[in-house]
Amino acid sequence: xxxxxxxxxxxxxxxxxxxxxxxxxxxxxxxxxxxxxxxxxxxxxxxxxxxxxxxxxxxxxxxxxxxxxxxxxxxxxxxxxxxxxxxxxxxxxxxxxxxxxxxxxxxxxxxxxxxxxxxxxxxxxxxxxxxxxxxxxxxxxxxxxxxxxxxxxxxxxxxxxxxxxxxxxxxxxxxxxxxxxxxxxxxxxxxxxxxxxxxxxxxxxxxxxxxxxxxxxxxxxxxxxxxxxxxxxxxxxxxxxxxxxxxxxxxxxxxxxxxxxxxxxxxxxxxxxxxxxxxxxxxxxxxxxxxxxxxxxxxxxxxxxxxxxxxxxxxxxxxxxxxxxxxxxxxxxxxxxxxxxxxxxxxxxxxxxxxxxxxxxxxxxxxxxxxxxxxxxxxxxxxxxxxxxxxxxxxxxxxxxxxxxxxxxxxxxxxxxxxxxxxxxxxxxxxxxxxxxxxxxxxxxxxxxxxxxxxxxxxxxxxxxxxxxxxxxxxxxxxxxxxxxxxxxxxxxxxxxxxxxxxxxxxxx
Amino acid sequence: xxxxxxxxxxxxxxxxxxxxxxxxxxxxxxxxxxxxxxxxxxxxxxxxxxxxxxxxxxxxxxxxxxxxxxxxxxxxxxxxxxxxxxxxxxxxxxxxxxxxxxxxxxxxxxxxxxxxxxxxxxxxxxxxxxxxxxxxxxxxxxxxxxxxxxxxxxxxxxxxxxxxxxxxxxxxxxxxxxxxxxxxxxxxxxxxxxxxxxxxxxxxxxxxxxxxxxxxxxxxxxxxxxxxxxxxxxxxxxxxxxxxxxxxxxxxxxxxxxxxxxxxxxxxxxxxxxxxxxxxxxxxxxxxxxxxxxxxxxxxxxxxxxxxxxxxxxxxxxxxxxxxxxxxxxxxxxxxxxxxxxxxxxxxxxx
Numbered sequence: 001x002x003x004x005x006x007x008x009x010x011x012x013x014x015x016x017x018x019x020x021x022x023x024x025x026x027x028x029x030x031x032x033x034x035x036x037x038x039x040x041x042x043x044x045x046x047x048x049x050x051x052x053x054x055x056x057x058x059x060x061x062x063x064x065x066x067x068x069x070x071x072x073x074x075x076x077x078x079x080x081x082x083x084x085x086x087x088x089x090x091x092x093x094x095x096x097x098x099x100x101x102x103x104x105x106x107x108x109x110x111x112x113x114x115x116x117x118x119x120x121x122x123x124x125x126x127x128x129x130x131x132x133x134x135x136x137x138x139x140x141x142x143x144x145x146x147x148x149x150x151x152x153x154x155x156x157x158x159x160x161x162x163x164x165x166x167x168x169x170x171x172x173x174x175x176x177x178x179x180x181x182x183x184x185x186x187x188x189x190x191x192x193x194x195x196x197x198x199x200x201x202x203x204x205x206x207x208x209x210x211x212x213x214x215x216x217x218x219x220x221x222x223x224x225x226x227x228x229x230x231x232x233x234x235x236x237x238x239x240x241x242x243x244x245x246x247x248x249x250x251x252x253x254x255x256x257x258x259x260x261x262x263x264x265x266x267x268x269x270x271x272x273x274x275x276x277x278x279x280x281x282x283x284x285x286x287x288x289x290x291x292x293x294x295x296x297x298x299x300x301x302x303x304x305x306x307x308x309x310x311x312x313x314x315x316x317x318x319x320x321x322x323x324x325x326x327x328x329x330x331x332x333x334x335x336x337x338x339x340x341x342x343x344x345x346x347x348x349x350x351x352x353x354x355x356x357x358x359x360x361x362x363x364x365x366x367x368x369x370x371x372x373x374x375x376x377x378x379x380x381x382x383x384x385x386x387x388x389x390x391x392x393x394x395x396x397x398x399x400x401x402x403x404x405x406x407x408x409x410x411x412x413x414x415x416x417x418x419x420x421x422x423x424x425x426x427x428x429x430x431x432x433x434x435x436x437x438x439x440x441x442x443x444x445x446x447x448x449x450x451x452x453x454x455x456x457x458x459x460x461x462x463x464x465x466x467x468x469x470x471x472x473x474x475x476x477x478x479x480x481x482x483x484x485x486x487x488x489x490x491x492x493x494x495x496x497x498x499x500x501x502x503x504x505x506x507x508x509x
Numbered sequence: 510x511x512x513x514x515x516x517x518x519x520x521x522x523x524x525x526x527x528x529x530x531x532x533x534x535x536x537x538x539x540x541x542x543x544x545x546x547x548x549x550x551x552x553x554x555x556x557x558x559x560x561x562x563x564x565x566x567x568x569x570x571x572x573x574x575x576x577x578x579x580x581x582x583x584x585x586x587x588x589x590x591x592x593x594x595x596x597x598x599x600x601x602x603x604x605x606x607x608x609x610x611x612x613x614x615x616x617x618x619x620x621x622x623x624x625x626x627x628x629x630x631x632x633x634x635x636x637x638x639x640x641x642x643x644x645x646x647x648x649x650x651x652x653x654x655x656x657x658x659x660x661x662x663x664x665x666x667x668x669x670x671x672x673x674x675x676x677x678x679x680x681x682x683x684x685x686x687x688x689x690x691x692x693x694x695x696x697x698x699x700x701x702x703x704x705x706x707x708x709x710x711x712x713x714x715x716x717x718x719x720x721x722x723x724x725x726x727x728x729x730x731x732x733x734x735x736x737x738x739x740x741x742x743x744x745x746x747x748x749x750x751x752x753x754x755x756x757x758x759x760x761x762x763x764x765x766x767x768x769x770x771x772x773x774x775x776x777x778x779x780x781x782x783x784x785x786x787x788x789x790x791x792x793x794x795x796x797x798x799x800x801x802x803x804x805x806x807x808x809x810x811x812x813x814x815x816x817x818x819x820x821x822x823x824x825x826x827x828x829x830x831x832x833x834x835x836x837x838x839x840x841x842x843x844x845x846x847x848x849x850x851x852x853x854x855x856x857x858x859x860x
Contacts, residue, residue, distance in 0.1 A: 306740060327742030338740055347734035358730065358741035361723040370723045 002065035004192040010059035019045040037213035039403040082159025092139035144175035253282025256453035262312035287468030295477035335415040339426035353395035405436030529839035537832040558817030559810035567699035573809030578763035579787020580801035587796040589752030590732030595655025597784025598662030599633035603761025606632035608775035611686025633761015641753035681777035692770035704766035
């Protein structure tokens with residue numbers, strides 16, 4: 001039979017590092033083929049080879065049974081391949097239609113025929129069920145819609161095989177579901193989809209065939225029906241990883257964080273956090289569950305001093321946090337692992353030691369009389385690399401050269417050693433490998449055992465199930481209910497996350 | 510590494526920039542050929558004009574001084590994420606303030622210099638304080654506001670000079686400053702003065718500040734990752750304001766040194782373009798104060814050399830401006846290409 005795409009013995013080296021080693025991949029026409037693996041397993045490299053962005057050192061590529069050398073993306077596009085990159089490449093000041101036809105503008109007498117472009121965009125949008133407003137400017141559109149535009153761009157170039165690199169990393173669950181439906185309809189149309197991900201649930205939900213990569217090699221290619229989630233994890237990580245609830249001693253520490261009737265507005269000045277009241281005790285992990293965008297970010301920002309509260313109070317060890325600057329709140333003992341790690345948590349272009357210095361640049365032993373002792377900082381970074389098992393060559397590595405999981409470990413390392421006894425942790429494992437996720441969970445449990453009070457915000461119920469002592473569910477800025485972590489009922493939480501009144505849900509406390 | 514006194518990969522940087530210079534000079538040669546001059550003669554004249562003898566070298570350094578100090582002012586801004594395009598205006602006001610103290614007050618020798626320089630620094634800082642306030646309070650783009658402030662500064666100092674201090678029938682200039690306010694000269698044969706040493710010291714001090722001071726770290730972080738800095742407890746607005754103020758203060762200092770050391774009075778249009786040349790020197794040095802020493806020296810040599818060019822050849826001084834522009838284009842292209850290589854991991858020279 002002919003395959004839409006067939007790779008044989010692909011090897012790609014970067015200097016001494018082998019990113020892909022003898023990879024065989026055969027994608028049948030009309031299927032959704034998922035390629036799964038941890039960060040650094042070689043997924044993106046492989047797709048860049050297929051799309052002509054990188055040249056393989058060894059191996060052959062066939063498209064629709066025809067062997068060929070794909071030495072540029074133009075060749076790949078000609079052969080009906082289309083790629084939707086993880087980071088969108090759109091021009092914000094142009095309209096949707098202009099973006100879609102950028103580089104292949106429809107022309108009439110040498111001028112761009114905007115009306116025809118809009119017409120074509122509408123037709124494509126209709127045909128594939130990807131709703132966009134062709135004449136809207138891209139600036140200000142949500143990432144979900146931006147992704148639709150990227151897909152339309154690929155479709156406008158007559159792609160029959162579509163490659164998506166980590167398409168759901170930036171989407172809300174609702175947007176992800178819409179995307180999967182779209183992909184399904186492509187396949188029903190006879191098109192082929194190659195879907196790169198490290199997100200298990202998604203891969204299990206949407207794909208027909210799954211290829212697992214580990215350390216640049218194919219460890220398995222199987223139909224989805226033959227795989228379970230646990231097996232998939234073992235193939236990806238190379239060992240068993242537990243998602244089970246972590247064993248724990250029950251500690252009844254004193255109350256560290258007391259929040260009462262706390263309100264805050266979002267960037268559009270609308271109430272985003274409404275009358276939140278709860279407390280966190282020492283040695284306790286309180287989880288905040290909810291679909292992204294239901295006030296969790298605002299809660300974290302208010303507590304860390306990055307956003308003004310419009311009303312209410314939040315006391316840390318009896319001292320009011322509302323109205324304090326981020327620096328004052330840090331001094332009171334709150335450490336914050338931000339949800340938007342790359343913008344807030346690190347300076348991507350700075351060395352690890354520079355990143356670890358943040359917040360302590362005036363404090364002994366890192367600085368004396370306002371002069372930084374870089375030797376001490378470097379030594380501290382080396383010690384943290386060891387203690388938190390950060391995969392980096394040394395303190396001079398630039399943050400952006402690390403994988404998402406390791407960047408997160410750098411943030412955790414800095415915040416957990418800042419001396420605060422209240423940890424505010426926002427989305428600790430977003431975009432993080434399963435292996436690294438386990439290590440991060442271990443570290444959070446260790447912090448709990450040391451008696452820290454922990455507020456854990458996560459959109460992943462699995463994570464809260466494994467870690468939290470109590471789970472607070474938020475919907476549209478309000479606390480819908482509180483559930484005990486030991487006896488939690490996922491359906492009840494799901495209902496509360498969807499905004500169903502918890503009167504018929506068993507309440508705890 | 511951006512926190513290093515001398516950046517990592519220095520050799521690669523220098524090689525790239527050297528190549529850029531060669532490309533720019535070759536293009537310059539073509540243009541010189543177009544005006545029927547020999548490029549070699551022009552370049553030799555330039556070199557002779559800039560470095561021909563001790564006097565010429567001193568002349569080059571004399572031109573380098575204000576460019577260097579303005580360059581440092583720009584570096585301070587760039588490191589803190591602020592694009593101070595108003596150095597020219599700060600230079601004019603600083604120059605005027607220093608001259609005013611110089612001729613209007615009689616003070617003991619050493620004290621007179623200190624007071625005049627201090628007033629120049631204050632004038633520069635005060636002039637940038639307005640755009641700086643609007644930047645941190647209302648988010649006004651500091652590029653636009655500082656550019657506009659330049660026009661006001663230049664015209665304001667002209668107004669002061671012509672309507673308040675000009676001798677009837679004389680040039681558009683203030684009375685000369687008292688000798689007690691003259692900056693000490695380094696050599697008997699040139700007006701080259703301790704301003705150059707101040708500039709060099711300032712360059713090293715600024716580099717050390719950003720490398721080792723806690724406050725320098727805070728400013729660097731605000732410049733490179735403002736959201737991270739805010740999250741880490743740094744007062745982004747306060748630091749941004751301070752950075753612009755410091756940048757303006759150094760700009761004012763440059764003007765003070767120019768009037769006290771070179772002209773000994775304030776003249777209308779006394780320092781054409783030094784502020785902008787300084788900004789470009791800082792940009793070419795990628796915001797490194799140490800690197801700015803060399804880029805400023807280069808611009809100083811071009812300016813000094815072009816004086817002889819008009820005397821000895823038929824090429825006009827403007828040809829130097831053209832070559833300067835070519836160099837800026839070539840060097841910034843080199844910078845862009847290197848950044849491109851960094852970002853994708855794999856170096857891709859094709860566009």
